[in-house]
Amino acid sequence: MTKNVWIFPGQGSQAVGMGLDLAEIGKDKFDKAEKILGWSILDKSQTDATELAKTEFTQPCLYVISAILSDVLKAKGAKPDAVTGHSLGEYSALYCAGVVDFATGLELVKQRSLLMSEASGGAMTALLGFDRHQLEAAIAQTADVILANDNSNDQVVISGTEAAIKSICEQVKSRRAIPLKVSGAFHSPLMAEAATQFAVTLEKTIFNDAEMPVISNVAPDDATTSGQVIREHLAQQMTSPVRWREICLYLAAQGYETAIEVGSGKVLTGLVRKSAPSLALVNVSTLEQAIAF
Structure with a gap:
């Protein structure tokens, strides 16, 4: 069988109207998300692009939509050989790999997005x-x-x-x-205060060992299934670079043949094409594409 990796998009991949086709099949998760967030993912996805691009809204929306799409794929019997994500997308990857359950992942994303949106000075x-x-x-x-x-x-x-x-x-x-229209200097040492606050939450969160290797933004050559190592990587992520180019090179070197982008947009498959042109590319950003997979 083809060795495949599922890749999950981060901030910048959002689009007005995303996820509306998932309203019925993803109803349970949309309802859970509204209770956790205090606002509706589907309502927010129908607002204007400027509102949707606000960090505190973008990140939870992308996480929930990617989670639902990965559920649809798994229900069809599909399974990744490894997972990875771009910045926020790493949390979607952790849900897919069984490291955190849906609600735990969303709680982390909620706090992360609020801390990042409140950052300033960069x-x-x-x-x-x-x-x-x-x-x-x-x-x-x-x-x-x-x-x-x-x-x-x-x-x-x-x-x-x-x-x-x-x-x-x-x-x-x-x-x-x-x-970029962001509130602070994300993925830099200027996020140290936010990262310190977030580290307290990470330390209290239960991280299961992953069902398949997770390739981290901060250690792209160290794919792991260890929940503790994944926690340590996440603690570094907010102040460290997203090494996506190196992730792509790692995938090619390790013999991965197909990259499947699960979530809104086609940003990541476009980047994979530049650094690892040997990989076949598939996009699953809609219910129709997930069903046809």
Whole structure:
């Protein structure tokens, strides 16, 4: 059988109207989510793009929709050989792997999203089309900035103080530099206070051993099924880079043949194509696609 990995999207993959086709089949989870969150996933997904893009709404919406879609796939007898996710998507992957149950995962996502949305004092900018060696050298020589999302060879996100980001953009020529509409410098040391608060919750949460290997954002060459190791990785995630490019290279090197993106959008399969073109790509973002899988 084909060796496959299920990949779960993070913030930036949301779309107005996502999940509406799951209203009936996912009713139990949507109802549970409303009790936990105090607001409706389906109602929020029908608001305007600006409202949906707010961190405290985006992250729970993406988690719940990915969870329902993975349930549909599993009900059909599908099973991943490994799972991974991009930032927030790692929590969807943990639900899929049985590390946390649905409610526990959503409680974690709820707190994480609130802490991140309340963060301040930093910024993030996406860079497209640049000289990687020049960028890495500039970051190494500039304080208070980090390569936060290493998505592919020619697509990254830098995170840090506004002054440091401006300095990098002045030093490094890129095809495009796109400031992101976020409240803080996610995946950087500037998130230390939020990460410290979140670590208390992680320590109190029960993490089961995974049913299949989980590939972490912070340790892409160390796939694990250990619940304790997964907890330790999550404790680092908020202040550490998302090493997605390295995850893609790891998948190819380990002989994975197919990457199946479970959740809204096609962002991750697009990134896999750039770094690991040998993998076949499948998108499951709607009920119709899940049923046809």
